Amino acid sequence: MALDWTPGRLNSLGFAKPPSETRVVVAMSGGVDSSVVAAQLAEEGYDVVGVTLQLYDHGAALAKKGACCAGRDIHDARRVAEDMGFPHYVLDYENVFKDAVIDEFADSYLGGATPVPCIRCNERVKFKDLLETAKDLDADCMATGHYIQRKMGEHGAELHSAADANRDQSYFLFSTTPAQLEYLRFPLGHLASKAETRALAAKYGLSVADKPDSQDICFVPNGDYASVIEKLRPGAGEPGDIVDMDGNVLGQHSGVIHYTIGQRRGLGVGGLAAPLYVVKLDVDKKHVIVGPKEALATRTIPVREINWLGDAPFDSRDEWQVGIKVRSTRPPASAIIRPLSATEAEVELLTPEEGVSPGQACVFYDENSSRIFGGGWIWRGY
Template sequence: MRVLAAMSGGVDSAVAAARAVDAGHDVVGVHLALSRAGGTLRTGSRGCCTIEDALDARRAADLLGIPFYVWDFSERFRDDVIEDFISEYRAGRTPNPCMRCNEKIKFAALLERALELGFDAVCTGHYATLVDGREGRELHRASDEAKDQSYVLGVLTAEQLAHTYFPLGTTPSKAVVRAEAAERGLTVAQKPDSHDICFIPDGDTRGWLAEKVGAEQGDVLDRDGAVVGRHEGAHAFTVGQRRGLQLGVPASDGKPRFVLEVRPVSNTVVVGPKDALATAEISGERHSWAGRAPADGTFDCHVQIRAHADPVPARAAVHGGSVTVVPEDPFDGVAPGQTAVLYDGTRVIGQFTIARTVSAVPLDA
């Protein structure tokens, strides 16, 4: 099998490429240049896809004895990930750029080019498992629940899964991967994992958004519409947030208040008690299915609304282009723009972007 190994410069993708070579595949390594800022440097474990990462990927490919290339996807990344991130925040939603990157870059743009060049599959260092079932390939959780990345891969379609290769899916822990990398002589064996948003390497998302979206002062309201404070820009807030609220009017019960809603049109932020974050229903229309699609109607499943959240038992309903989910117990602090991934046991059914939420606590409660 001809395999294109996406090599980020980290330990996971390097070991994944090495295992593809060991399996006897014809492997070519590629690093994606996602930024046109030539001086972009890595700071500790912040960011990825930097100059250092490209060099680390090349050294790993050289050690494995495979061809290596750097492909410039910066324009596509800017349009499909960065601009989407900005527009979502501008609309008062909370996007997940890693989901968009997997959907639009790694398993769309990269896979499309790989197939055009005659490759059979794209190999990555994601922790997830592929199972070939009677009705096609299925995406399942990884063996290591702590490292499982099936949530951020929930955007993959059946066609994309058919050309995907995850060599690390059954690995019991990240420690095993690091030990294997050291044994192979890979210099990235102890390289720290990247975190935060890769195109905001200093971690100052609030400041970055203020520069891109603009910061305009506005009111902070309680659930009754009374002004209880001021803010420096609604884009800096997300549902469930407690820190950074400059409230001049204390709550009548003396308890902390949390962001319940962001209203970009009126440039206001609504706050209230923690109980009001309980969400009884979510729905959305921007959905995809990882394998066979469920028929219109209702079905039981588990739903995960964040990368590291626990899955929640729920009842899902699919009607035409809309998906609605009612959890057995309310979700806690769901924001429009987040991604809900549906599971049947360990198998990923599909995902949708949350567009509407229904509070479990009525306004007059």
């Protein structure tokens, strides 16, 4: 049922006009979250246009059954649009996705880094090309099913963590620019739990109400990164030595791509008194370097490609006191950021973190509120 609207007031998406005169493109992955967003806005009377991106050939060997934007998901998104009575389009973004996300993922792993392709997908595909498509469709805004909040502050739109900390996706959205944030909407960010989302899906009678959440990277079957990389880059699994921190050979490995910083299991090195962890990957020498757990502790992190969402320019101060996340599942840790330029910085952790790896994101949080100040990429500078 369409919402009543009073002239002179803002509608629920922040526009001073009736929902019926407000066009919103909804990025629909085929999952329950984006389906609920589309259904809710359609029920409120908005001029909804659903768009689903086909990101890869869903029949290819590297795509997994049930992954985001595979064939089944496109079908599910289309059915929601038909049931709720709004138009739906499928756009072929396979080449864009391969060039902007998959190729970098493979090359980063080959370089000994631990990439986060979901961030690059949001940054380079969904919030870039798809957002421009939404503007081409004369949409007033674009809405997604991400669990994050957009709030209006004194200087414009701000990015804030989701109300449900267990569902918060701020780590994956730190690279959203101020201009993109002005155009985007995140209708689920205020919900207290995923159960509320599923209840809404049931209320609207959506066929995806009980659809399981996607757990892995969409183009990686069963979380097996190495097999995908070997398909994309034949010959990538070159063998080499497992060495300790003094360079002593402890064993052999079948390819650096099979290891990540902080890994303990599956090293193939036994008979030692204390457990060993991967502390570094030397791609040039084909060495997997292992050491004790304390060798994983990192206090200083170099960060570049910084996207800053604070009110004052990033390099207008000598340092910023913030909370940071180097992994999506960890709570923010207290840190000091020292800008080196508008897009580079050195981050000093007040308490050392374990398992920090090049290729991961370092996301900045206000320690006194739910606001996200952006973030950057950890690189091989330490």
